[in-house]
Amino acid sequence: MMTAHTPTGAVQVGYAAADITPTMPVQLIGFAREDDTSRGVLEPLVAQVLLFDQDGDRCCLVTLDLLGLTQQLGDRLRDELAQLLCCARSQVMLCCSHTHSGPDCAAAPAYYRFLCRQVSGAARAALQDLAPAAGAWAVVRAAIGQNRRGDGPVDDRIGALKLARPGRPDLLLIRLTAHPNVLTWENRRISPDYFGAVRRQLGTQLGAEVLVTQGAAGNIRPAFRWHRANYLETHPLQKAALARTPQLMLEIERDSLAALERMAAAVAAALAPAVTALPLRPLQVVRMVSDWLDCTSPVPDPQQERAIADEAWTMGQVPAAGWRAEIARLRRSGVAVQHTPVELQFLQIDGGCLCGTICEAMCELALEAAELADDELLFFGGYTGGCSGYLPDAAEYDRGGYEVLWSMLLYYPYHGRVMPLDRDTGHRLAVRAAACWRALRAGGPLPPQPSTEPSANT
Incomplete structure (x- = not known):
């Protein structure tokens, strides 16, 4: 168990970035198309390394323009960086953006090796860039997202940590x-x-290096898109039948490129004035720790398996052959429940906290965690360490559909399980995130896990 943190020396911060754009066509991931091969580059992908050092105690945040990594690939990269930086794996946080226009690392071993080299190079450069830092947090709100259910909640907070270093x-x-x-x-x-x-x-506006991390966006679509995109993504049969005329392709491209800039303009309009006015002071506390929960998911019985497969095909044309074969293999092996250790990672920087899990969390969980902690500076998010399936709240779990069930038929090989985590898993993680942040904010160690929860790795 972690002991209380007692800062002594000045916090130093190092920064470096690397280009992680594929140099050849790769398989994209995110839309499950028949042909997912990339066709050129619209804008380069970037990895950014933010390194913190206090009396030789280091932790590192890495932002990646990727949909995600499998847990195995994410842990391999974290181990490589931990060895390079002389710290533990738990002190390396990978924050994936979840772009749907990036490479499938699991399907491209050569690209993954290139990615690791580029990120490691940036980490070495960040080590050479360390300097004492002052900083401060700001929170603003901007309408850049919409709940896919239409009337559901959104997390419209934008949290920003501004860091200044001499020269x-x-x-x-x-x-x-x-x-x-x-x-x-x-x-x-x-x-x-x-x-x-x-x-x-x-x-450009602030003359700053900007690092962007993703929150609990599993059910939050962008507010600005091609005007028919929201409808067609929920009506796959109509999308498949859509006539792809040259005029339509030009319309989609034009509107989509304009929407990218409108999303950014909404963020900048809300954030730039607040960040400019921030009073900075030397950083006092920086620490990164991990907590673990043992989570489970059932292997469906034959009746459930057929019902899910039939619904997924009827409603979304999602094939189920591979998923059903994996279920059959699990049954032959006597597996009725799959166990998944889920890491909950915390980066505390003075009075604010980025908290994340590898799951594709839904926004209700971030809002619940912040409310339970009574602190809008607790930012719970997903895609941390990679991406491993949707994490719904209980109400969304009960609704089912693509995010909860059908996506598992496509991506079960990446997630290592055939069903979503149990109905109460999201709530458990939100409760635990709030409890841990209250303890960390008070300067203490992580609190013991309630006895009602499964035992966890510490």
Whole structure:
């Protein structure tokens, strides 16, 4: 168990970035098209490394313009960085943007090796860039996302940590919440989606290096897109029948490119004035820790399996052959319940906290965690360490549909399980995130886990 944190020396911050754009065509991931091969580059992909050092105690945040990594690939990269930086894996946080216009790392081993080299190079450069830092947090609100259910809640907070170091450009670390699929299924060019536009617009306005991290955006679509995209993504049969005329393709591209800039403009309009006026002071506390929960998911019985497969095909044309074969294999092996250890990672910087899990969390969980902690500076998010399936709240779990069930038929090989985590898992993680943040904010260790929860790795 972690002991209380007692800061002594000055906090130093280092920064570096690397280009992680594929140099050859790769398989894209996010839209499950028949042909997912990339066709050129709209905008380069970037990895950014933010390194903190206090008396030789280091932790590192890495932002990646990727939909996600499998847990295995994410942990391999974290281990490589931990060895390079002389710290533990738990002190390396990977924050994936979840762009739907990026490479499938699991399907491209050569690209993954290139990614690791580029990120490691940036980490070495960040080590050489360390300097004492002052900073402060700001929270603003902007309408950049919409709940896919239409009348559901959104997390419209944009959190920003401004960091200043002598003789260097300011650094701005952002947490916002909206799916990076402004570019629709018709786009096959590599792109960071609206994250790239946010970095460009804010970086130009503020003269700063901007790092963007994703919140609990599992059910939050972007507010600005091609005007028919929202309807067609929920009506796959109509989308498949849509006549793809040259005029329509030009309309989609034109509107989508304009929407990228509108997303960024909304962020910049809300954030730039607040960040400019921030009073900064030397950083006092920086620490990164992990907590673990043992989570479970059932292997469906034959009746449930047939019902899910039939519904997924009827409603969304989602094939189920591979998923059903994996269920059959699990049954032959006597597996009725699959166990998944879920990491909950915390980066505390003075009075604010980025908290994340590898799951594709839904926004209700971020709002619940902040409310339970009574602190809008607790930013719970997903895509941390990679991406491993949707994490719904209980109400969304009961509704089912693509996010809860059908997506598992497509992506079960990436997630290592055939069903979503149990109905109460999202609530458990939100409750635990709030409890841990209250303890960390008070300067203490992580609290013991309630005895009603399964035992966890510590």
